[in-house]
Amino acid sequence: MTQNSKLFDGLGRVMNEAAGVADGVRREVETAVKSQAQRFVADMDLVKREDFDALRELVQVQGEEIDALRKELAALKGGKAAKA
Incomplete structure (x- = not known):
């Protein structure tokens, strides 16, 4: 045992x-x-995730600014066409 x-x-x-x-x-x-x-x-x-997110946010903001500038330019062109 x-x-x-x-x-x-x-x-x-x-x-x-x-x-x-x-x-x-x-x-x-x-x-x-x-x-x-x-x-x-x-x-x-x-690319690190933080860098990607920061760049994506920057591109989004710039895209919105470009859209606003396009609308402003179209309004200015529309005003010139009406004056001519």
């Missing part, structure tokens, strides 16, 4: 150590994959 208990204790310890090693390997692989992905994205020279 004592031998079985020691056997199971030893087996439990081995399994715990194996689980710890497996977790360490998992973390190591995770870190390596994350590092490679970050390097890949950096090499692609992608």
